[in-house]
Amino acid sequence: MTTVAPLPLRERKKAETWGALHESAASLALDRGVDETTVEAIAASAGVSPRTFFNYFHVKEDAILGLREPVLDPAQLSRISVTADDLVGQISRLLVTVAWTAIGGTDRARRRQLIARYPNLARRHMDYMVKAERLVSQGISGLLAQDPVWAAGVEGFGPEEAARMLVMIAGVPIRFNLTSADFDPVEGISAETLGPSLTLLHDLLRKIS
Amino acid sequence: MTTVAPLPLRERKKAETWGALHESAASLALDRGVDETTVEAIAASAGVSPRTFFNYFHVKEDAILGLREPVLDPAQLSRISVTADDLVGQISRLLVTVAWTAIGGTDRARRRQLIARYPNLARRHMDYMVKAERLVSQGISGLLAQDPVWAAGVEGFGPEEAARMLVMIAGVPIRFNLTSADFDPVEGISAETLGPSLTLLHDLLRKIS
DNA sequence: TTGCGCAAATGCATACTTGCAGTGATGCAT
DNA sequence: ATGCATCACTGCAAGTATGCATTTGCGCAA
Numbered sequence: 374m375t376t377v378a379p380l381p382l383r384e385r386k387k388a389e390t391w392g393a394l395h396e397s398a399a400s401l402a403l404d405r406g407v408d409e410t411t412v413e414a415i416a417a418s419a420g421v422s423p424r425t426f427f428n429y430f431h432v433k434e435d436a437i438l439g440l441r442e443p444v445l446d447p448a449q450l451s452r453i454s455v456t457a458d459d460l461v462g463q464i465s466r467l468l469v470t471v472a473w474t475a476i477g478g479t480d481r482a483r484r485r486q487l488i489a490r491y492p493n494l495a496r497r498h499m500d501y502m503v504k505a506e507r508l509v510s511q512g513i514s515g516l517l518a519q520d521p522v523w524a525a526g527v528e529g530f531g532p533e534e535a536a537r538m539l540v541m542i543a544g545v546p547i548r549f550n551l552t553s554a555d556f557d558p559v560e561g562i563s564a565e566t567l568g569p570s571l572t573l574l575h576d577l578l579r580k581i582s
Numbered sequence: 583m584t585t586v587a588p589l590p591l592r593e594r595k596k597a598e599t600w601g602a603l604h605e606s607a608a609s610l611a612l613d614r615g616v617d618e619t620t621v622e623a624i625a626a627s628a629g630v631s632p633r634t635f636f637n638y639f640h641v642k643e644d645a646i647l648g649l650r651e652p653v654l655d656p657a658q659l660s661r662i663s664v665t666a667d668d669l670v671g672q673i674s675r676l677l678v679t680v681a682w683t684a685i686g687g688t689d690r691a692r693r694r695q696l697i698a699r700y701p702n703l704a705r706r707h708m709d710y711m712v713k714a715e716r717l718v719s720q721g722i723s724g725l726l727a728q729d730p731v732w733a734a735g736v737e738g739f740g741p742e743e744a745a746r747m748l749v750m751i752a753g754v755p756i757r758f759n760l761t762s763a764d765f766d767p768v769e770g771i772s773a774e775t776l777g778p779s780l781t782l783l784h785d786l787l788r789k790i791s
Numbered sequence: 792t793t794g795c796g797c798a799a800a801t802g803c804a805t806a807c808t809t810g811c812a813g814t815g816a817t818g819c820a821t
Numbered sequence: 822a823t824g825c826a827t828c829a830c831t832g833c834a835a836g837t838a839t840g841c842a843t844t845t846g847c848g849c850a851a
Contacts, residue, residue: 383817383828390829411806422831427808460790528785529778538758538782539790545750552746569738573747576737578787581669581748592798592847599799620836631801636838 393419394429398436399483407437407491434497437487443475443501445508453513455520462571464513464543469562472498472505472547476561485559495558498551502544510540546570602628603638607645608692616646616700643706646696652684652710654717662722664729671780673722673752678771681707681714681756685770694768704767707760711753719749755779 397418401410412433416423430436449470453463476498488494514536517523527535549570550562560566606627610619621642625632639645658679662672685707697703723745726732736744758779759771769775 381818386817387829412808413806421829424809424832425830428829431808433807458790527789528782530782534758534762535782535786537761538754538779538786541754541757542751542783542786542790545747545754548750549743549747553743570747573737573739573743574751575791577744577747577751578791580736581667581751582784582787582791590848595847596799617836621838622836633802633839634800637799640838642837 390419390421390425391429394421394426394436395439395479398433399439399480399487402437402491403483403487407434407487407494410437432497434494438476438484438494438497439479440497440501441475443471443505443508445471445512447512450509450512450516453516455513455516455523460539461543461574464509464540465546465567465571466564468502468505468509468540468543468547469567471508472501473561475501475505481559488558492558495556498558499548502547502551506540506544510537513540546574549573599628599630599634600638603630603635603645604648604688607642608648608689608696611646611700612692612696616643616696616703619646641706643703647685647693647703647706648688649706649710650684652680652714652717654680654721656721659718659721659725662725664722664725664732669748670752670783673718673749674755674776674780675773677711677714677718677749677753677756678776680718681710682770684710684714690768697767701767707767708757711756711760715749715753719746722749755783758782 394415398410398415401414401418410433412426413423415433415436416426419426426436430440449467453467454460457463514533517532517536517539523532523535526532530538546567547562547570550556550566557566603624607619607624610623610627619642621635622632624642624645625635628635635645639649658676662676663669666672723742726741726745726748732741732744735741739747755776756771756779759765759775
């Protein structure tokens with residue numbers, strides 16, 4: 374049996390406040406509408422001050438969807454092989470993971486209803502993509518620096534810059550999906566939906582080079 | 583002799599209001615600082631109401647820098663050859679033009695001082711990049727649709743989607759420059775600074791495909 | 792030239808967002 | 822147990838941003 378980590382009181386309270394704010398925001402938004410749900414109401418319903426709300430979420434929409442800051446799991450990063458041939462595909466998948474674990478946290482059914490009714494909520498995905506790119510860039514940069522082939526850099530650019538552009542390239546199919554008309558903000562991006570975009574990318578690259 | 587187009591009074595006044603707001607914003611920001619310059623003060627100095635300010639600029643920073651909405655010049659679009667071999671390079675240069683004419687409008691020396699003192703002002707460049715990409719995407723989409731090779735689409739995607747991804751790829755070297763540590767927000771991006779990034783892009787693409 | 796339609800400008804109300812200073816509870820070392 | 826440092830939370834104030842209804846004055850045609 375694994376003993377549950379007994380969170381210190383402080384941590385626990387913080388998690389509770391976060392949960393209360395998210396719960397309040399989501400349920401208020403669902404039954405009275407997003408624009409009709411004010412930060413003041415959310416805070417009141419969660420039993421904290423409006424000022425505290427902004428200590429937990431940058432913007433109202435994040436509270437409604439329950440978004441957390443993206444985090445790069447070192448274990449997943451280390452699974453990347455910079456010498457394998459589908460490096461871009463690997464990075465794309467890593468990007469999706471980083472951005473989506475931040476996004477897809479909570480209550481699926483309610484998310485679906487909310488986003489269906491208020492598509493604007495999904496606009497925040499792009500922001501999280503940007504943050505994910507920054508994180509992954511740093512990670513990949515470290516990997517390249519350790520690799521004999523990449524460490525020397527490319528065309529006068531160091532491995533750090535190579536990593537930055539590599540991640541931008543890998544981000545293209547994701548941004549492409551994110552801006553597609555038929556993108557499903559609840560399902561997010563999966564291997565299934567990312568695949569065709571990666572293929573298109575590779576095809577275009579072949580066509581133009 | 584060409585007679586100067588006698589702008590209707592309405593148009594002229596609008597241009598004057600725009601100029602007054604920009605002038606007030608820039609000069610106030612320069613001598614008392616950006617954060618110390620309120621929209622209220624700008625509007626007062628320009629002789630209009632604070633509400634009117636937001637009819638001209640989305641955000642305070644845009645007024646300080648005098649940014650205009652990006653516009654795609656049809657003449658420049660028609661100069662693109664979708665069959666030439668450096669299509670990505672062509673699109674990149676077009677993107678730069680579209681985004682930069684919107685940005686580099688006014689008084690160079692003052693821009694330099696402002697951005698040197700308040701680097702955060704330059705963060706707005708990315709937003710204008712996004713708008714430029716949308717415009718150019720639509721344009722390129724039209725071109726591809728008329729071309730026999732592209733019109734059929736690629737890998738099950740139509741020409742609009744091919745255009746969208748193509749423009750995203752072409753945007754990579756620009757975003758790369760925009761996020762570089764040594765990027766000069768006043769000079770912007772020129773053939774000179776775009777060149778190396780395009781080379782890096784091509785090199786990476788060759789390496790990974 | 793008179794009158795109508797329209798766009799710019801305005802006033803007002805409301806909400807979002809952030810910085811700062813202060814307070815109390817928590818966690819930790821003595 | 823005591824004292825201290827830290828952190829969550831709070832209240833207040835200022836500023837940014839937007840929607841809506843109303844007024845003002847330009848442009849145009851009868």
